[in-house]
Amino acid sequence: MRRLTLSLVGAALLATAAHANEAVIRKNLSERLPNLPRIDEVRPTPMRGLFEIRINGTDILYTDAEGNYLIQGALIDTKARVNLTDERLEKLTAIAxxxxxxxxxxxxxxxxxxxxxxxxxxxxxxxxxxxxxxxxxxxxxxxxxxxxxxxxxxxxxxxxxxxxxxxxxxxxxxxxxxxxxxxxxxxxxxxxxxxxxxxxxxxxxxxxxxxxxxxxxxxxxxxxxxxxxxxxxxxxxxxxxx
Structure with missing residues (x-):
């Protein structure tokens, strides 16, 4: 029971931190880049400290936890040899x-x-x-x-x-x-x-x-x-x- 409680606390702390990072990223990017399209979503990536920024529905950018830098390109998992950006785009553009x-x-x-x-x-x-x-x-x-x-x-x-x-x-x-x-x-x-x-x-x-x-x-x-x-x-x- 104690391990389960600690796991739940840890998950809650991570969720709170991610929400705080999202608020900072949205605020800084909107103030510094007023011509940037409205941000649809901010979410953490498997790479520590790197966050995905989704704009225009299916356009993907990346930034740090404070929105100090903006990166355009592919995020690749070298261990699994997987293009994570392509995988994400496939999900976003899937057609039922x-x-x-x-x-x-x-x-x-x-x-x-x-x-x-x-x-x-x-x-x-x-x-x-x-x-x-x-x-x-x-x-x-x-x-x-x-x-x-x-x-x-x-x-x-x-x-x-x-x-x-x-x-x-x-x-x-x-x-x-x-x-x-x-x-x-x-x-x-x-x-x-x-x-x-x-x-x-x-x-x-x-x-x-x-x-x-x-x-x-x-x-x-x-x-x-x-x-x-x-x-x-x-x-x-x-x-x-x-």
Whole structure:
């Protein structure tokens, strides 16, 4: 009982110290760096005396216990050989599949559609085109495609044309797999393309920095054009029969 009491006292003291450090850090940084964005969170790191500062939702900085210094970079655990900053960012930017804004995507279902994935893709991305050829070989799958035009004005134009097409899946496949340019929507056509703007905002929030980026049903994020030899087992692990 005495050991348990001492442990509880120690934990309370640590929590009090951490709270005091947070107050000092917030006060000093806000006074000394008035242009620094609002601090979302202050938390201790595994490195003694070093604290994580989170701003803009998912931007990570580091400081000492008094906010005298500000560090931008990666915190690496050399014993475990782990990039702690990357691990933290992965948690902060994790995307729950059920929370994806599917209304801003177009969807194709093949077979029983049990295996699910979402893909953020730019129509001018060469790796996306290669990935599409592999995705076309999958069966018993549901694929949600989010147009993510990040490679320039032409990507925006093609994305608008595909989104405004009568058959979005056909327009997408024609362009990505056969090189058939999607026709520009008619001037008098009523087509709401704000979904593309929301896709960009969503991607920026969750740090989707490249295309293609794939999200599996279990939340696993796959950057780049993943080959079928790797994608098939990952789909099986994420849930849904082949």
């Amino acid at each position: 599949f059920d929370e994806l804004p599917l209304k801003d995507a177009f969807t194709v279902v093949r077979g029983n559609g049990q295996r699910k994935l979402a893909v953020f893709a730019d129509p001018n991305c060469g790796f996306c085109k290669r990935f599409e050829r592999d995705l076309a070989k999958l069966d018993n799958v549901t694929i949600h495609t989010f147009l993510y035009p990040v490679l320039g004005k032409d990507s925006e134009q093609k994305s608008r044309a595909i989104w405004c097409a009568r058959d979005r899946n056909k327009a997408w496949d024609d362009w990505m797999q056969r090189g058939v340019t999607p026709p520009e929507p008619k001037a008098d056509a009523k087509c709401d393309t704000t979904a593309l703007e929301r896709n960009i905002a969503f991607g920026q929030k969750y740090r989707i920095t490249g295309t293609p980026t794939t999200i599996l049903a279990n939340g696993t994020r796959l950057p780049g054009a993943v080959g079928l030899d790797r994608l098939e087992p990952l789909l099986a692990q994420s849930g849904g029969a082949k």
